Amino acid sequence: MGKLTIKDIAMMANVSTATVSNYLNGNYDHMSLETRKNLNQIISDTKFRPNFTARNLAKNDNKTIGVSIADITNPFTSQVLSGIYEQCDNYHYRVLFTNADNSEQKEIDNITRLQNEGVAGIIVDPVNPDSPIYQSLSNQNTVMVDRQATNLIIDTVATDNLASVEELVDQMQKRNYDNLYFVTWPFQNISTRTQRYEGFIKATNYSTLNHLVAVPHHGKELEYQQFTANIATIMQENTDTKVGFFCMNARVLLRLLQAMQQLGYSYPADYGVATYEEFDWMQVMTPPISCIRQDSYSIGQTAMHILRQKLEQKLQRQPTLKLIPTQQILHDSF
């Protein structure tokens, strides 16, 4: 890799570095057609590539945004990233990627690093949106995605969890269920979870916690057995009543289906079921499962769209929550 510089090119072409620089930047007005052709020739012959860092330094141009992802392995998240990238591409920003692998500490490290590397802006899909680290970020150049802080200090764009669950559970209600249950991982104060539950409550008006069923998240075998036992109890209590379950997400749904299968119950005969999130496999179940389709891609896009506005228009604004609507996919699972 012969470290060619603009100087070398200038010598070869018998012009000054300024001319080469102009050529590189498409300012052809300032040179004869001849030197232009000559330069073109030399540069493509030598495969010269101007040093990107030097260039950035000289024009103090920083079009890079940092992305901090809680867990890139989550299919929802990779859709979001896809949306972010697509917009970055449009707006000619490059994206510096980091992944926290669900660790709060890594998240902090990543954000700190991004700050040190002087990115123009940051989009963060937080492990913990209430982490103190976010107080070191300015709303001027960052936006959050998916999970929202209890006190909004950063613009965030998220799915409309509450409304969409409320609507789907309303649909279930119309089918005259005697008892509806909300199946979820432990809340742990995570906004996506609690909001979905709120939607459930808003639709059902239940006033006790009796209709809440917890599934272990990364539990031991024993805990799953306990969960199955809980389901068994519920089913026994509802032998002559119509019972339905709303699952907080697909993984929870899988656990429920597993338990039901093990207990010998099947939907929609023995129970009704619907879920947050949509995956391919729900379509090939018999019958397909009613669900809520999130527009994760659009969340990513919107986030970058907002960030860009803030970056380029420099206007101050109150931290705002932008909710992205979902879509109901109805089948005969309840």
Added chain:
Amino acid sequence: MGKLTIKDIAMMANVSTATVSNYLNGNYDHMSLETRKNLNQIISDTKFRPNFTARNLAKNDNKTIGVSIADITNPFTSQVLSGIYEQCDNYHYRVLFTNADNSEQKEIDNITRLQNEGVAGIIVDPVNPDSPIYQSLSNQNTVMVDRQATNLIIDTVATDNLASVEELVDQMQKRNYDNLYFVTWPFQNISTRTQRYEGFIKATNYSTLNHLVAVPHHGKELEYQQFTANIATIMQENTDTKVGFFCMNARVLLRLLQAMQQLGYSYPADYGVATYEEFDWMQVMTPPISCIRQDSYSIGQTAMHILRQKLEQKLQRQPTLKLIPTQQILHDSF
């Protein structure tokens, strides 16, 4: 954003920029404890952050690697990215992310841009590993992942497609199937697909194409109906023989299951089935589906590991294909 520079800090502390620079780089040997404390104070008071670009330029230190992803939305791929990132983090490289969204042209643009931005190395998960763009890449500082070119010119790390399919199909053979079929998207000369088929052939020794069933990829409704018709024919031809299907990936499996369901057949009674790829939902099918688990994470890790070796040891090497083993997950689906 008070554009503070090292110079400002130097003035405030009544020292030279050199001292500040030394402080910033942890060279405390060259200064009194007093000025060190003083500097520490001033820098944290002013929240001064040295300009990253200038720093890189000055030390000509380029620890960034570019990643070109064919489709980040693919769950397999996001595992790979996760592995790449984890290693980058270890080795203190930052990662510049790009996504081609399955477009060959975008892939070319992305790689070109990464090159122009002067990344130290590139890891690419190609849309088309035979694209001419890869001839402009040096094996010295790039590695490919997942799909492999027909003529290897770049180190690549991929799943051991052939061997793993052969082994799983061998398992099927042991169950005395009369006829086995390979269900796949059109090959289109894509290495992952053809290699899996080769594994199938190696295990079965079939010499005709009669055992190959194509599923449309992004087809119209009519094409899927045609596919279902094909399956119907196969099932009719095998009413008194034991028939099994191996699916090239999960999406293909879903199509097969859909067709079978529509036709009123169920496994393992009417047919046997196994597939490449593993997803959560395969566990809750009745019975769970036997499959091949790829270690995508490890592919990403390995890719970055190799890249780093090349980058830091500068040794020339022949382009090499590194195959990552898989794991058989056996259930009673065949």
Added chain:
DNA sequence: CTGTTAGCGCTTTCAG
């Protein structure tokens, strides 16, 4: 222990 100064590679006035 601390300061001077010449770069790093490119951009950009401002003269010619």
Added chain:
DNA sequence: CTGAAAGCGCTAACAG
């Protein structure tokens, strides 16, 4: 139309 030269913000000899 072209070139000289002064930066961009930081680093790293080299002096003192």
